[in-house]
Amino acid sequence: xxxSSFSFLFFYLPAVLAGNILLPLRARLPFxxxxxxxxxxxxxxxxxxxxxxxxxxNYALTLAMASCPRRKKALLALSIGLQLAILGYFKYAxxxxxxxxxxxxxxxxxxxxxAIGYTIDVYRQEIPADRSLLRYGTFITLFPQLIAGPIExxxxxxxxxxxxxxxxxxxxxxxxxxxxxxxxxxxxxxxxGQLWEALKDSPGRNGCLGNWAALIAFxxxxxxxxxxxxxxxxxxxxxxxxxxxENFLYPYTARSVTDFWRxxxxxxxxxxxxxxxxxxxxxxxxxPRQMVNILIVWGLTGLWHGASWNFVVWGxxxxxxxxxxxxxxxxxxxRLPKGVAWLSRPMTLALVLVGWAxxxxxxxxxMRAFLAGLASGQLLSPVAGxxxxxxxxxxxxxxxxxxxxxxxxxxxxxxxxxxxxFLLCVAALVSQGYNPFLYFRF
Amino acid sequence: xxxxxxxxxxxxxxxxxxxxGLLVSPRQEFSPLEKRYLASPPALTLEGGQFSRDxxxxxxxxxxxxxxxxxxxxxxxxxxxIMAADNVWRLPDGALVEAPLGSDTARLERNLRLLSDFARKxxxxxxxxxxxxxxxxxxxxxxxxxxDEGLLESLNPAGIRVVPLFEAFKASDIPLYYRTDxxxxxxxxxxxYQLASSALGFEALPARDFTxxxxxxxxxxxxxxxxLWSTPPDILELWDSGAKLSLSFDGKPDVHDSLFFTRHLSxxxxxxxxxDGNHGLTDIINHDRxxxxxxxxxxxxxxxxxxxxxxxxxxxxxxxxxxxxxxxLLSLISENGYDQILAVYxxxxxxxxxxxxxxxxxxx
Numbered sequence: 001x002x003x004s005s006f007s008f009l010f011f012y013l014p015a016v017l018a019g020n021i022l023l024p025l026r027a028r029l030p031f032x033x034x035x036x037x038x039x040x041x042x043x044x045x046x047x048x049x050x051x052x053x054x055x056x057x058n059y060a061l062t063l064a065m066a067s068c069p070r071r072k073k074a075l076l077a078l079s080i081g082l083q084l085a086i087l088g089y090f091k092y093a094x095x096x097x098x099x100x101x102x103x104x105x106x107x108x109x110x111x112x113x114x115a116i117g118y119t120i121d122v123y124r125q126e127i128p129a130d131r132s133l134l135r136y137g138t139f140i141t142l143f144p145q146l147i148a149g150p151i152e153x154x155x156x157x158x159x160x161x162x163x164x165x166x167x168x169x170x171x172x173x174x175x176x177x178x179x180x181x182x183x184x185x186x187x188x189x190x191x192x193g194q195l196w197e198a199l200k201d202s203p204g205r206n207g208c209l210g211n212w213a214a215l216i217a218f219x220x221x222x223x224x225x226x227x228x229x230x231x232x233x234x235x236x237x238x239x240x241x242x243x244x245x246e247n248f249l250y251p252y253t254a255r256s257v258t259d260f261w262r263x264x265x266x267x268x269x270x271x272x273x274x275x276x277x278x279x280x281x282x283x284x285x286x287x288p289r290q291m292v293n294i295l296i297v298w299g300l301t302g303l304w305h306g307a308s309w310n311f312v313v314w315g316x317x318x319x320x321x322x323x324x325x326x327x328x329x330x331x332x333x334x335r336l337p338k339g340v341a342w343l344s345r346p347m348t349l350a351l352v353l354v355g356w357a358x359x360x361x362x363x364x365x366x367m368r369a370f371l372a373g374l375a376s377g378q379l380l381s382p383v384a385g386x387x388x389x390x391x392x393x394x395x396x397x398x399x400x401x402x403x404x405x406x407x408x409x410x411x412x413x414x415x416x417x418x419x420x421x422f423l424l425c426v427a428a429l430v431s432q433g434y435n436p437f438l439y440f441r442f
Numbered sequence: 443x444x445x446x447x448x449x450x451x452x453x454x455x456x457x458x459x460x461x462x463g464l465l466v467s468p469r470q471e472f473s474p475l476e477k478r479y480l481a482s483p484p485a486l487t488l489e490g491g492q493f494s495r496d497x498x499x500x501x502x503x504x505x506x507x508x509x510x511x512x513x514x515x516x517x518x519x520x521x522x523x524i525m526a527a528d529n530v531w532r533l534p535d536g537a538l539v540e541a542p543l544g545s546d547t548a549r550l551e552r553n554l555r556l557l558s559d560f561a562r563k564x565x566x567x568x569x570x571x572x573x574x575x576x577x578x579x580x581x582x583x584x585x586x587x588x589x590d591e592g593l594l595e596s597l598n599p600a601g602i603r604v605v606p607l608f609e610a611f612k613a614s615d616i617p618l619y620y621r622t623d624x625x626x627x628x629x630x631x632x633x634x635y636q637l638a639s640s641a642l643g644f645e646a647l648p649a650r651d652f653t654x655x656x657x658x659x660x661x662x663x664x665x666x667x668x669x670l671w672s673t674p675p676d677i678l679e680l681w682d683s684g685a686k687l688s689l690s691f692d693g694k695p696d697v698h699d700s701l702f703f704t705r706h707l708s709x710x711x712x713x714x715x716x717x718d719g720n721h722g723l724t725d726i727i728n729h730d731r732x733x734x735x736x737x738x739x740x741x742x743x744x745x746x747x748x749x750x751x752x753x754x755x756x757x758x759x760x761x762x763x764x765x766x767x768x769x770x771l772l773s774l775i776s777e778n779g780y781d782q783i784l785a786v787y788x789x790x791x792x793x794x795x796x797x798x799x800x801x802x803x804x805x806x
């Protein structure tokens with residue numbers, strides 16, 4: 001099911017909220033579990049079986065780890081191996097065996113990562129292996145964050161499943177976040193995506209400014225699509241009395257690429273930091289080893305985003321940038337005179353934009369053509385110019401929505417504004433019909 | 443205690459009201475505003491998310507007050523400027539027009555080649571009338587320029603006489619297109635008829651020789667797609683030369699005595715009033731026998747309102763729509779002995795239609 005769908009908004013959501021409030025506490029967990037399975041299996045019940053296999057196997061293996069400490073390491077390897085095998089088969093087999101194709105089960109990259117994180121936490125004895133299959137299953141399937149994150153840690157969620165913080169105040173905060181996220185998706189991301197779609201296949205004819213406008217549109221699309229999803233997930237969490245972590249901290253205001261990755265998809269970067277980078281030695285084994293670690297982690301981060309080599313290139317591009325920053329760029333930024341210190345922001349933004357060009361094209365010929373188009377001799381074609389000019393108001397709103405605001409509207413005004421936005425979202429949904437999220441392919 | 447906020451109450455209220463509305467609102471089969479059939483209830487299938495997609499389409503199509511939501515969204519897109527990415531634009535004078543063609547001309551060139559080859563095989567005089575897009579000749583600018591001017595001429599298709607319309611259409615001070623539909627109006631078709639007359643070998647009749655019947659309340663297809671429901675309707679004009687005729691479709695025995703099928707004027711889609719819409723083969727015999735000449739017309743829907751103007755100059759006019767015609771055209775030509783071929787295609791159709799390959803059927 002999609003958050004931005006009629007089935008979800010007008011039937012599923014009211015039913016789940018009512019159940020969650022009306023049912024006695026001990027019935028809530030089974031209710032949430034069943035509701036999450038319905039959410040996931042809606043329309044594609046086959047994928048639930050795969051998820052059930054993953055849950056049952058991991059549940060059994062982590063319990064075995066607890067009862068049989070001598071075989072802990074082997075069981076850990078088995079558990080991680082199994083999760084990665086599932087992910088590998090469904091997501092990456094086509095990359096290695098040409099022509100091989102299976103349908104990618106939605107959300108698999110997210111829930112397998114959450115399962116691996118859980119196993120490692122149990123192995124490290126940071127948390128005990130959960131004896132309740134229901135609770136572990138609910139942690140993995142929890143519908144707000146099942147499909148596109150945030151990638152949560154068991155230690156943060158488990159107590160909240162036991163004792164959700166249901167309150168009117170949290171519910172208010174939840175609706176606010178949900179409506180903001182829905183608006184980001186339906187009013188900003190989808191519209192920006194239309195400009196990108198209109199221009200991305202004709203980089204030779206757009207002119208250089210036209211191609212930059214297209215790329216800016218894509219950057220807004222992917223940011224508002226994904227951060228909109230995270231906002232909705234967090235909003236739903238608040239409504240259910242569960243607090244999820246923030247996934248986006250105004251990434252386009254970053255002062256450096258290092259800073260950007262502290263702000264973009266925070267829970268994924270956190271996962272790689274905790275379960276890959278630090279175990280590899282992180283920055284504790286000297287600079288050369290740290291650079292190798294960065295290359296490994298960012299190569300994997302790229303690959304996580306999709307089974308296509310361009311994502312690896314995208315990841316390695318960031319590895320290169322992060323290494324350059326470690327070596328000298330960050331020091332250079334720090335030494336900039338006070339008046340021009342802000343220069344590091346546009347510099348970072350330009351690097352991130354070029355990164356999105358690598359990200360957007362799975363076809364390398366199309367990618368090269370687009371990159372060449374960014375430096376094309378023609379300045380701006382009439383078509384691209386006309387489109388970009390028409391989209392300027394949208395760009396302005398997107399830019400405003402990408403930075404933190406110093407002031408807040410009075411409550412009543414904010415509530416009315418958000419209600420109006422919700423009505424516009426419904427209007428867009430009724431007009432646009434079905435529109436899945438970008439991040440669903442990952 | 444914290445103050446109660448309005449948002450969650452409004453939010454919950456709205457989703458409950460709309461959800462209830464979805465459950466109880468009466469099902470409509472057809473949307474007259476959007477001129478399309480609405481989705482039927484989804485069939486239960488386990489296949490790759492098909493059911494959930496069908497369900498969304500169904501719920502969206504039957505959403506309470508659907509047309510008002512679509513209208514709100516269209517207003518929003520118009521005001522914010524993102525309508526520029528849609529395929530129907532509202533020009534500053536309120537006219538609804540199709541957005542320009544994409545800049546990819548590969549299909550256009552291919553279709554023109556097919557027409558050239560066909561003209562050579564048929565060995566008959568071949569004229570091409572291509573109405574420019576309404577937005578291209580409008581004095582009001584759209585979001586970005588149309589490529590129409592000089593495009594066909596620059597491709598210079600061999601063996602085809604391209605009737606130049608652009609300059610004359612652009613210079614016209616009376617409107618030649620509807621404001622709610624991409625088609626040319628009666629005046630536009632008449633102007634094209636005048637401009638094509640020398641290529642087709644006749645002298646155009648003055649406008650007063652036609653009886654013009656006006657039918658108000660025409661909402662065209664651009665209107666249906668725009669969602670801008672407050673746009674005022676057009677007046678459909680039926681130009682009748684008064685020729686005595688008999689008309690039949692696809693070789694069927696039913697014979698009609700008029701080019702205008704006025705029963706369509708009371709339907710949501712009124713444009714089929716001309717020639718009853720798009721039939722594969724429409725054969726028209728002019729019993730006045732004015733010239734002893736026969737005309738073969740290949741056309742998209744723009745041709746439908748042009749044919750009534752051409753009829754007084756020919757003994758027989760056979761109208762072919764390649765989107766529906768699957769006969770052997772070259773054999774048809776040799777059987778019936780046409781003197782002239784006229785193709786009437788909007789630039790849009792020439793640049794996107796994939797049916798021109800049917801031209802050569804039976805030709806090898």
